[in-house]
Amino acid sequence: MNISKLARSIAASPTLSLNEEARLLRQKGEPVINLGIGEPKNKAPIAAILSSAAKLNTGDVKYTPPDGTPSLKKAIINYTEDNYNRLPAPENVIVSAGAKQSLYNILFSILNPQDEVIVLAPYWVSYPEMIKMCYGIPVIVAPEDGGFYPRMADIEQSTSSYTRAIIINSPNNPSGALYPASFIAEIVDYCERRKIYLIMDDIYHKLVFDAKKWAPGYAYTDRDIDNSMLIVVNGVSKLYGMTGFRIGWVIASRRLVEVMTNVQSQTSSCTSMVLQSAAEGALTGMQSIVENLRLTMENNRNIIVQELKSFTGIRTNIPDGTFYILPDFRAYSNKSVELSQFLLRKALVVTVPGKEFGMEGHLRLSYAGSVKELMTAIERMKWALDPNTSNEIYIGDRKLIRDWL
Numbered sequence: 001m002n003i004s005k006l007a008r009s010i011a012a013s014p015t016l017s018l019n020e021e022a023r024l025l026r027q028k029g030e031p032v033i034n035l036g037i038g039e040p041k042n043k044a045p046i047a048a049i050l051s052s053a054a055k056l057n058t059g060d061v062k063y064t065p066p067d068g069t070p071s072l073k074k075a076i077i078n079y080t081e082d083n084y085n086r087l088p089a090p091e092n093v094i095v096s097a098g099a100k101q102s103l104y105n106i107l108f109s110i111l112n113p114q115d116e117v118i119v120l121a122p123y124w125v126s127y128p129e130m131i132k133m134c135y136g137i138p139v140i141v142a143p144e145d146g147g148f149y150p151r152m153a154d155i156e157q158s159t160s161s162y163t164r165a166i167i168i169n170s171p172n173n174p175s176g177a178l179y180p181a182s183f184i185a186e187i188v189d190y191c192e193r194r195k196i197y198l199i200m201d202d203i204y205h206k207l208v209f210d211a212k213k214w215a216p217g218y219a220y221t222d223r224d225i226d227n228s229m230l231i232v233v234n235g236v237s238k239l240y241g242m243t244g245f246r247i248g249w250v251i252a253s254r255r256l257v258e259v260m261t262n263v264q265s266q267t268s269s270c271t272s273m274v275l276q277s278a279a280e281g282a283l284t285g286m287q288s289i290v291e292n293l294r295l296t297m298e299n300n301r302n303i304i305v306q307e308l309k310s311f312t313g314i315r316t317n318i319p320d321g322t323f324y325i326l327p328d329f330r331a332y333s334n335k336s337v338e339l340s341q342f343l344l345r346k347a348l349v350v351t352v353p354g355k356e357f358g359m360e361g362h363l364r365l366s367y368a369g370s371v372k373e374l375m376t377a378i379e380r381m382k383w384a385l386d387p388n389t390s391n392e393i394y395i396g397d398r399k400l401i402r403d404w405l
């Protein structure tokens with residue numbers, strides 16, 4: 001069978017594969033706890049359900065303009081004005097099938113073969129693969145101190161004449177780090193001056209804890225959207241618990257949006273009208289759902305940090321936001337893939353190996369689930385790894401004895 005070299009080189013999304021593995025184990029009746037999944041448990045907002053149901057009920061479900069329905073674009077414009085203090089024109093907005101497709105369309109539209117894109121470690125797994133899919137080269141920049149906050153000096157050193165874009169995601173998947181405003185100001189200025197696109201993946205921007213403040217990139221540039229290097233990505237998946245609705249969007253210059261619209265019109269034509277109505281409902285309906293989610297995630301963050309602190313040998317950061325934490329498990333193993341597999345087999349807990357995010361020796365744990373699940377999962381992990389805990393544990397109705405990695 002002929003499969004292209006490029007397609008063969010693309011790895012499966014590890015989080016989606018792990019989800020599938022967990023689902024199959026659950027189907028067999030195994031009491032698996034999934035700390036791998038990157039989605040909140042809350043139901044979609046009622047306003048989203050009602051507005052998509054109303055559209056569906058008309059039976060008149062057709063193509064929409066490739067860049068999105070005018071009314072969803074209007075809702076996105078209002079959202080951008082409220083949250084970013086910028087008023088985009090409709091021509092600055094394009095709706096896609098999730099922020100994932102938005103990011104892919106951006107990269108496809110800006111990269112020539114061999115162009116470089118700077119990705120800051122730890123990074124979301126899909127960035128390097130997407131860059132490669134567009135014949136670009138991901139240049140991974142990791143902070144020298146092994147921490148989660150990037151430094152401008154490292155980025156400057158990694159910039160070359162081939163650097164076309166830098167991707168930043170703050171608050172960050174997988175670390176939960178919120179980059180300081182001073183860093184955002186510096187990188188915005190750097191990209192504007194050097195004419196490098198700054199792709200800002202803001203998908204978690206309202207999930208920020210401890211009264212910290214997320215600041216939009218636009219706060220640090222005077223340029224209007226059409227003359228700026230900023231490309232803003234957002235969507236309804238994370239903040240509104242609408243991962244399955246697949247709606248994301250981009251705010252960028254008219255020229256780039258025009259090109260992305262051509263690309264989208266030749267690939268998916270448009271996203272579903274029904275799902276665009278749902279996103280519009282979410283954006284124009286009651287916003288308390290987002291604050292409720294944020295409060296729940298902050299509480300879960302506090303619990304998981306507390307539990308991990310009593311875990312011998314584990315060193316953990318304290319996430320500033322999102323629903324992920326990236327503790328350092330090197331006291332137990334330097335090989336995160338093996339460790340994650342061990343925890344799945346032994347303790348029936350799904351984690352994501354840090355290696356996938358450019359942070360070997362760490363595991364990403366999602367605390368988007370229930371408190372009970374979180375506590376049980378950490379208890380099982382301690383039992384599997386920590387010699388100071390009891391040698392026996394019940395997993396479901398099975399009594400298990402620890403043996404070693």
Ligand code: PMP
Nearest residue numbers: 038098099100124173235237248
């Ligand atoms: N960016 C980041 C950093 C993410 O974590 C995710 C989802 N895991 C996405 C983008 C994609 O979101 P969507 O569901 O809108 O495609």
